[in-house]
Amino acid sequence: MNDHRPDIPTPAVRRLSLYLxxxxxxxxxxxxxxxxxxxxxxxxxxxAQVRKDLAYFxxxxxxxxxxxxxxxxxxxxxxxxxxxxxxxxxxxxGNIGMALAMFEGFRPKGFDILALFDADPEKIGRVVNxxxxxxxxxxxxxxxRKQIKLGIMAVxxxxxxxxxxxxxxxxxxxxxxxxxxxxxxxxxxxxxxxxVAAEMEQLSFKVQWSD
Amino acid sequence: MNDHRPDIPTPAVRRLSLYLxxxxxxxxxxxxxxxxxxxxxxxxxxxAQVRKDLAYFxxxxxxxxxxxxxxxxxxxxxxxxxxxxxxxxxxxxGNIGMALAMFEGFRPKGFDILALFDADPEKIGRVVNxxxxxxxxxxxxxxxRKQIKLGIMAVxxxxxxxxxxxxxxxxxxxxxxxxxxxxxxxxxxxxxxxxVAAEMEQLSFKVQWSD
DNA sequence: GGATGTGAATGCATTCACAGCA
DNA sequence: TGCTGTGAATGCATTCACATCC
Numbered sequence: 001m002n003d004h005r006p007d008i009p010t011p012a013v014r015r016l017s018l019y020l021x022x023x024x025x026x027x028x029x030x031x032x033x034x035x036x037x038x039x040x041x042x043x044x045x046x047x048a049q050v051r052k053d054l055a056y057f058x059x060x061x062x063x064x065x066x067x068x069x070x071x072x073x074x075x076x077x078x079x080x081x082x083x084x085x086x087x088x089x090x091x092x093x094g095n096i097g098m099a100l101a102m103f104e105g106f107r108p109k110g111f112d113i114l115a116l117f118d119a120d121p122e123k124i125g126r127v128v129n130x131x132x133x134x135x136x137x138x139x140x141x142x143x144x145r146k147q148i149k150l151g152i153m154a155v156x157x158x159x160x161x162x163x164x165x166x167x168x169x170x171x172x173x174x175x176x177x178x179x180x181x182x183x184x185x186x187x188x189x190x191x192x193x194x195x196v197a198a199e200m201e202q203l204s205f206k207v208q209w210s211d
Numbered sequence: 212m213n214d215h216r217p218d219i220p221t222p223a224v225r226r227l228s229l230y231l232x233x234x235x236x237x238x239x240x241x242x243x244x245x246x247x248x249x250x251x252x253x254x255x256x257x258x259a260q261v262r263k264d265l266a267y268f269x270x271x272x273x274x275x276x277x278x279x280x281x282x283x284x285x286x287x288x289x290x291x292x293x294x295x296x297x298x299x300x301x302x303x304x305g306n307i308g309m310a311l312a313m314f315e316g317f318r319p320k321g322f323d324i325l326a327l328f329d330a331d332p333e334k335i336g337r338v339v340n341x342x343x344x345x346x347x348x349x350x351x352x353x354x355x356r357k358q359i360k361l362g363i364m365a366v367x368x369x370x371x372x373x374x375x376x377x378x379x380x381x382x383x384x385x386x387x388x389x390x391x392x393x394x395x396x397x398x399x400x401x402x403x404x405x406x407v408a409a410e411m412e413q414l415s416f417k418v419q420w421s422d
Numbered sequence: 423g424g425a426t427g428t429g430a431a432t433g434c435a436t437t438c439a440c441a442g443c444a
Numbered sequence: 445t446g447c448t449g450t451g452a453a454t455g456c457a458t459t460c461a462c463a464t465c466c
Binding site: 005016017018020022043044079081082086088095098105109110111149152173176180182192195196197198199201202203205206207208209211 | 225254299317384387395399403405407416421
């Protein structure tokens with residue numbers, strides 16, 4: 001869709017979402033400008049880190065003043081691609097998939113859940129948050145018609161790899177994976193995996209060895 | 212509770228959970244031993260990475276043979292502290308909190324959700340998955356009595372910082388945070404934040420700039 | 423022969439520190 | 445003076461490559 005951006009450190013891109021979140025908060029309280037050090041304080045980062053991160057994407061700040069909040073919000077949304085609304089789908093409507101289907105936090109961030117799929121005949125036809133759960137048979141046609149590029153997977157670990165293949169084969173380009181399984185995908189497909197139980201293990205480790 | 216472990220890279224600890232997940236899978240198919248390279252292939256990591264990670268915690272492997280699956284599982288669980296069951300609580304029973312309360316994936320990984328809390332009087336008293344939702348007033352007493360050290364927060368972003376303070380003040384040591392807010396906590400408290408919308412932004416970014 | 427464990431080398435990301443601009 | 449943008453220096457993590465052991 002566009003030029004390759006020159007190599008930007010992955011952690012910097014990750015933090016971009018955090019900057020945006022804080023900037024949106026500042027904007028809500030009518031703050032006009034913010035310095036790298038106050039933005040850093042809000043997130044537990046150094047001022048240098050904030051400046052370097054933002055500088056990867058251009059020169060936004062004004063020396064002596066700081067960054068203009070509204071301008072930065074707009075610019076970061078452009079960079080992340082969330083200035084336009086992106087259609088998305090959910091596969092797997094167990095507890096977590098169901099919660100995500102009802103989650104109100106996607107819309108304001110620029111994502112629109114347009115379709116739900118599940119393999120279980122019991123669930124197909126049920127309506128969640130205004131959307132009907134469809135059979136996997138309808139996946140290809142829906143993705144094509146609604147131009148969906150992003151998919152959220154909340155399926156059992158045992159079928160995760162197969163479902164991911166299916167999503168990719170019908171044209172999905174980015175997958176948010178809640179299943180406890182590692183997906184190996186082609187280079188041009190992006191996956192972010194969130195394993196809730198694994199995160200709990202990390203807490204357990206730190207808490208165990210911290211006294 | 213124990214000695215400080217010598218400095219182990221955070222990413223290595225993160226991967227430990229992934230190794231455990233794959234090893235549990237191998238064990239379920241009765242695989243006896245596994246080499247660093249096959250374990251790496253399963254996760255998209257190099258063999259050297261796997262060996263270095265595991266070596267941080269001791270010498271588990273046998274040259275010419277590999278790692279014994281069952282022994283490694285046991286050892287990693289000890290390291291993560293999930294060989295014993297850890298009690299945990301959930302605060303905030305909106306869509307996501309509710310899903311987590313019903314999630315069956317915690318128990319087999321060594322976590323036991325023992326209590327649910329919410330500030331909303333509408334929700335207090337309702338029963339979810341066998342547990343009653345309690346008022347925040349009962350937090351301190353419950354945490355004390357049930358020896359809870361781990362908390363899952365699924366509250367609105369606007370109150371997340373306050374709720375975190377409250378959890379910490381009653382003795383919670385590790386927090387899994389689903390709220391879109393960054394918590395600043397004392398050094399001896401561990402936080403892992405999962406912001407679902409932010410993860411979607413990451414997908415959006417990568418997909419946008421990948422053609 | 424086949425696989426581990428590990429110093430040494432490389433590659434990234436963060437931090438420093440300062441020139442330059444408002 | 446206050447704060448940005450950025451090369452240079454530092455600090456970590458990953459990868460290499462090989463001695464070592466079953």
